[in-house]
Amino acid sequence: MLAALLLATELAAQTPVVPPGRDLATGVYLQPGGFEQGRGPDGNTIIFDAPDGLVVVDTGRHVWHSDAILAYARERDRPIAAILNTHWHLDHSSGNGRLKAVYPNVHVYTTSAIDRVIAPGGFLTRNLEDARGMLGQEMPAVQQEEVQIFLDTMTHPEVLRPDVVLDRSQRMRLAGRRFDVHVTNGAVTDADVWLYDRRTRIAAIGDLVTFPAPFSKPHVRSVGARRSTKCGRHRFALQSPVTVSR
Numbered sequence: 001m002l003a004a005l006l007l008a009t010e011l012a013a014q015t016p017v018v019p020p021g022r023d024l025a026t027g028v029y030l031q032p033g034g035f036e037q038g039r040g041p042d043g044n045t046i047i048f049d050a051p052d053g054l055v056v057v058d059t060g061r062h063v064w065h066s067d068a069i070l071a072y073a074r075e076r077d078r079p080i081a082a083i084l085n086t087h088w089h090l091d092h093s094s095g096n097g098r099l100k101a102v103y104p105n106v107h108v109y110t111t112s113a114i115d116r117v118i119a120p121g122g123f124l125t126r127n128l129e130d131a132r133g134m135l136g137q138e139m140p141a142v143q144q145e146e147v148q149i150f151l152d153t154m155t156h157p158e159v160l161r162p163d164v165v166l167d168r169s170q171r172m173r174l175a176g177r178r179f180d181v182h183v184t185n186g187a188v189t190d191a192d193v194w195l196y197d198r199r200t201r202i203a204a205i206g207d208l209v210t211f212p213a214p215f216s217k218p219h220v221r222s223v224g225a226r227r228s229t230k231c232g233r234h235r236f237a238l239q240s241p242v243t244v245s246r
Helices: 002-014 062-075 096-102 114-118 123-133 142-155
Strands: 022-025 027-031 045-048 055-056 080-084 107-110 172-174 176-183 190-196 202-204 220-225 229-230 234-237 241-245
Touching: 027 062, 045 062, 045 176, 055 062, 062 080, 062 096, 080 172, 114 123, 123 142, 172 202
Parallel strands: 055 080, 080 107, 202 234
Antiparallel strands: 022 027, 027 045, 045 055, 172 176, 176 190, 190 202, 220 241, 229 234
């Protein structure tokens, strides 16, 4: 009992403070993610206000991030009507299940790239076997919590799958709001999604651009949660932590 109390106290002390969100434009809200030491990252979330409810682009990894999304929906008194995952990486999609638990009728829009990695022998399936083997090992409390988050997500991998498969670029309505939805093959994953809102000239592009340096570049370090950047008349909502060369 004492050990459990000490573990709970340690985790509470190490739970990050959720970065405050802000409006990018009328009807477009940014909930920043983060990249805390010792933890997996949370990608940024972009929320569009649509006629039928909120369109949530990426749902983060941690409970506190999805709680912030749900809190915004409550504050606005608007349901979450659609989830769009730019790609299957778990810092962009682990919150799907938590949001669907509150809004069970919400549809997830993304590509079918997730299917290969959760199939037998796939990347996430192999990692699941390794994570299960770590449960009985000695490890810091934060690492134990991160492993458990992964296990909880993979207990119901169906929430990572699309309810509506995006297999081509098209102009379409999400929750009654029109977007230009683009599918890019062979990107960060087998197929990524990004969308453009003509009304506000905001593009939510996931990890297709990691400004100013890509994650794949050697010797990079995090310097905080990225928000948005402008290029001419357009604004790109970037959804991963900023990286810079050492």
